[in-house]
Amino acid sequence: MKGSIIIISFFVIGLFCGLNGLVTNAFEQYDLSFYVLCALMFCVGISIGANKESLESIKKVDPVFLLLPLVTILGTLVGVSILRLFITSHSLSEILAVGSGFGYYSLSSVFISKFKGAELGTIALLSNITREILTLTLAPLMVKYFGRLAPISAGGATTMDTTLPIITRYSGQQYVVVSVFHGFMVDLSVPFLVTLFCMI
């Protein structure tokens, strides 16, 4: 939670700087954010490749649960597609790109703002924060009405870090490995799916 607050603070500080014209948008000319994004993705790649524990967790998981990341991805994409009936200001592919953040708001918002503009990037930021907050606050209800896997699916890409403690508590200790594996796989899918839906 502390991490999320710091991240949001940086966004808000930037917001105020932009609003008051404290910082000129000179960065834009040099496309600074693109190079920073490339550096970030390189580091994210290294952290995935070097993450032995997550890679090894795959071997310990009950084979049936290997499907759970797919279930989460499909459920999310169907869920946000239905919303397209009510939101007409954005195309289906834009809504799918936002949904494909799976709660990984920092990365997805940066990605989407780079390729689809700051407005959709902001939507990605806020909607994926919403997802994390809903998971953190509603996990007990989710387990009660939708079963032990529900908070894991709801948590999306965050289930190997920020939402792991709450999942451990309400789904049970036996789902920790599933949760880490799930978060790892969904995390990995974010750059691919977001890029895909931004291109369509």
Next chain:
Amino acid sequence: MFTVVLIMLSGVLVGLLLQKHKLTWIYKVINMLIWLLLFLLGIEVGSNKQIIQGFAKIGFEAILIGTFAVIGSVIAAAIFYRWKIKKQNIK
């Protein structure tokens, strides 16, 4: 856009090669880059009048998308969970 994904994949290869080393610093670097990027996104949003004027609408849409994403995944997880339990019982 492909460039970015390719850069990430090359990072994965580097990571696999460096598996023996402790790479705790990489998470710090990732955090700082994310902070910088969100700061830059904040500046971009703040200096864009259209977004600021429509912020309430944007915020509402964002909450809707987040909520529907959760509803969709929770229902999918429930169906999957029932199916798994049934399969277990048959065994």
